[in-house]
Amino acid sequence: MSEHNKFEEKEYSSRFDVDVWKKIFRFGKFLYPVIGVLVVIMIGVAILDGIFPQMTRYAIDTLIPDLGKPGSEGRIANFVVRYGLLALLQGFNVWALIMVAGIIEVRLCHTLRDKAFRRLQELSFSYYDRTPAGWIIARMTSDAQKLGDTIAWGIVDLVWGTTMMITIVIFMIVMNPLLAAITLVFVPPLLLVTFWFQKRILATQRKSRKANSIVTGFFNEGLQGARTSKALGIEEHNCRDFAHKSTTLRDYAIRAARLSALYLPMVIFLAATGAALALGAGGSFLLKGSISVGTLVAFVNYAMMFFDPAREVARVLSEFQAAQASAERLVGLIETEPEIIDRPGAAASSAVVGNLVLDRVSFRYGKEGPWIFKDFSLTIPAGQTLAVVGETGCGKSTLVNLMCRFYEPEEGFILIDGQDYRERTQHWLHSQLGYVLQTPLLFSGTVKDNIRYGRLDATDEEIYRAARDANALGFIERLEKGFDTPVGEGGALLSVGQKQLISLARALVADPRIIVLDEATSSVDTETEVLIQHAIERLLAGRTSIVIAHRLSTIRSADRIILLDKGRIVEDGSHEELMARRGAYWKLYTQQFLEEEAFLEVSGA
Numbered sequence: 001m002s003e004h005n006k007f008e009e010k011e012y013s014s015r016f017d018v019d020v021w022k023k024i025f026r027f028g029k030f031l032y033p034v035i036g037v038l039v040v041i042m043i044g045v046a047i048l049d050g051i052f053p054q055m056t057r058y059a060i061d062t063l064i065p066d067l068g069k070p071g072s073e074g075r076i077a078n079f080v081v082r083y084g085l086l087a088l089l090q091g092f093n094v095w096a097l098i099m100v101a102g103i104i105e106v107r108l109c110h111t112l113r114d115k116a117f118r119r120l121q122e123l124s125f126s127y128y129d130r131t132p133a134g135w136i137i138a139r140m141t142s143d144a145q146k147l148g149d150t151i152a153w154g155i156v157d158l159v160w161g162t163t164m165m166i167t168i169v170i171f172m173i174v175m176n177p178l179l180a181a182i183t184l185v186f187v188p189p190l191l192l193v194t195f196w197f198q199k200r201i202l203a204t205q206r207k208s209r210k211a212n213s214i215v216t217g218f219f220n221e222g223l224q225g226a227r228t229s230k231a232l233g234i235e236e237h238n239c240r241d242f243a244h245k246s247t248t249l250r251d252y253a254i255r256a257a258r259l260s261a262l263y264l265p266m267v268i269f270l271a272a273t274g275a276a277l278a279l280g281a282g283g284s285f286l287l288k289g290s291i292s293v294g295t296l297v298a299f300v301n302y303a304m305m306f307f308d309p310a311r312e313v314a315r316v317l318s319e320f321q322a323a324q325a326s327a328e329r330l331v332g333l334i335e336t337e338p339e340i341i342d343r344p345g346a347a348a349s350s351a352v353v354g355n356l357v358l359d360r361v362s363f364r365y366g367k368e369g370p371w372i373f374k375d376f377s378l379t380i381p382a383g384q385t386l387a388v389v390g391e392t393g394c395g396k397s398t399l400v401n402l403m404c405r406f407y408e409p410e411e412g413f414i415l416i417d418g419q420d421y422r423e424r425t426q427h428w429l430h431s432q433l434g435y436v437l438q439t440p441l442l443f444s445g446t447v448k449d450n451i452r453y454g455r456l457d458a459t460d461e462e463i464y465r466a467a468r469d470a471n472a473l474g475f476i477e478r479l480e481k482g483f484d485t486p487v488g489e490g491g492a493l494l495s496v497g498q499k500q501l502i503s504l505a506r507a508l509v510a511d512p513r514i515i516v517l518d519e520a521t522s523s524v525d526t527e528t529e530v531l532i533q534h535a536i537e538r539l540l541a542g543r544t545s546i547v548i549a550h551r552l553s554t555i556r557s558a559d560r561i562i563l564l565d566k567g568r569i570v571e572d573g574s575h576e577e578l579m580a581r582r583g584a585y586w587k588l589y590t591q592q593f594l595e596e597e598a599f600l601e602v603s604g605a
Contacts, residue, residue, distance in 0.1 A: 028107075030111075035104060038155055038156065042097060042163065043159060046160050046164040048086060056294070060294035063075060101156050112330060116330060134216040144330060161309035171302060176291055197262075215249050218241070256322070260318065274307075340426065347424055353513070354543065355380070357415040358377055358402070359415060360411065361376045361402065361409040363411075372398045373399070376567060382417075384545070386558065387558035388562055389549045389585070403546060404429075416514075433512050434539070435515075436516070440500045440502070444486075447483050447484070448463055450506060454509040469535065470508055471532070471534055472498070472504070498528075514545075516548075517540070533554070561578060
């Protein structure tokens with residue numbers, strides 16, 4: 001694997017990182033008013049939950065002893081009405097909290113994904129070279145969803161649980177401080193257990209999320225390479241490889257489950273201990289006459305009720321620990337800085353003539369990697385068609401990436417019309433640039449949509465003219481819905497040749513001054529190759545063009561051909577000139593010609 005394609009996911013600290021959560025909440029700061037409403041609702045829910053045992057206490061200590069006395073029916077009726085109103089208010093609160101928490105979850109997920117996607121649009125070409133697609137997909141989907149769910153419903157349970165415990169403690173102290181102290185003796189051990197488990201749960205969940213990213217990436221590669229896997233017969237190998245990766249994910253998930261399985265029972269045991277203490281000590285106080293029956297019932301209720309908020313707070317803390325791994329990775333994506341950024345004051349308004357100059361350019365992938373180019377110079381006059389040829393690894397693609405400013409030279413300059421292209425904006429350069437790939441990529445949508453991507457303000461008439469000039473009009477008009485025919489994901493509903501013709505039409509409608517062409521006639525039939533070649537001639541006419549050539553027979557008409565070898569130009573000239581020299585180009589061309597002839601003879605063509 002080359003240096004620029006290496007990927008190693010960053011390892012984060014094992015402690016709970018408050019700064020990461022501050023950043024997440026800062027991204028969702030527009031939700032602060034809604035979160036405030038949710039907090040108020042949850043405080044109300046908790047206080048009402050704490051009032052119900054007091055209502056029971058009042059009924060036992062006051063209403064029951066007064067049964068049969070004058071006016072008791074009225075007091076009971078009044079009690080029932082108040083209890084019913086509290087229950088109705090609590091029902092409204094529950095409805096409100098579900099609605100508001102749902103809004104927070106959905107809007108926060110939307111915001112995080114929007115920020116992450118916008119950053120992906122800003123990142124440099126090199127980022128996609130070294131970052132697996134599965135890693136990015138996991139950040140945009142499962143991590144964003146986990147954060148939205150954890151924060152929205154975590155606020156619900158955390159505020160409710162904390163307020164509920166405070167309410168219970170206050171009511172207990174007010175009723176009987178000594179009994180309250182005895183009942184709550186289990187709280188310090190509960191806190192110690194919680195903090196002990198936090199660190200271990202966080203570390204395990206972080207490893208689990210990393211393993212999940214690897215599995216997601218494998219899924220993505222498996223889907224994209226399904227046909228290749230079938231053709232090579234490596235399904236069993238893929239299954240073994242996937243089993244290894246999924247087993248790693250399973251093991252980390254089981255380890256996390258084991259920690260939770262230990263943690264929650266301990267919380268349950270400690271909370272139940274508090275209820276037992278309330279019963280034991282409260283019974284003794286009742287016998288001594290220091291508390292009433294209603295107070296003892298209320299204490300037992302509170303002791304049993306304390307279990308739920310304590311458990312919920314502990315669970316939420318564990319959830320936040322688990323979600324921190326997602327938060328770290330999503331924040332890491334959103335805060336990733338593009339390696340190529342526009343300089344302050346970079347211009348974007350001047351027209352392009354098309355003169356290209358590479359002046360003593362040096363470049364390598366990574367600070368420790370080998371030099372791909374060293375003191376490399378090349379001049380391409382405006383309007384010239386330059387073909388770049390050479391063996392695999394000679395630097396053809398890197399040269400094009402530098403010219404397109406997908407990467408920038410480590411040393412030297414690249415000039416467009418005499419000015420360093422770093423003094424212009426990236427948007428300016430890419431708007432003047434047309435790039436036709438060897439394997440064309442179409443987006444989901446219609447034929448018209450894909451041609452219009454070349455220039456979003458193109459009219460239907462301009463799209464029609466571009467399709468005609470690209471020799472794509474014939475097959476488009478034969479489609480069921482013509483220009484409005486869906487192309488499928490990645491253009492799956494069209495042939496390779498049809499996709500290439502649409503990509504040429506897309507380049508034509510953009511009308512760029514500089515064209516980069518990566519062998520566009522490979523993997524197509526002879527008839528389609530002729531159509532593509534004629535379309536390319538129209539596309540290149542009058543424009544500065546750089547053609548990466550794999551089949552040398554397709555670039556004989558180029559104005560100029562350079563042969564690269566290990567980042568150096570070893571031959572430079574037209575096809576006729578290079579063939580007459582009988583040098584390296586002549587050998588390469590002759591060898592390829594003989595190989596093509598032999599293939600045609602064997603295939604019977």
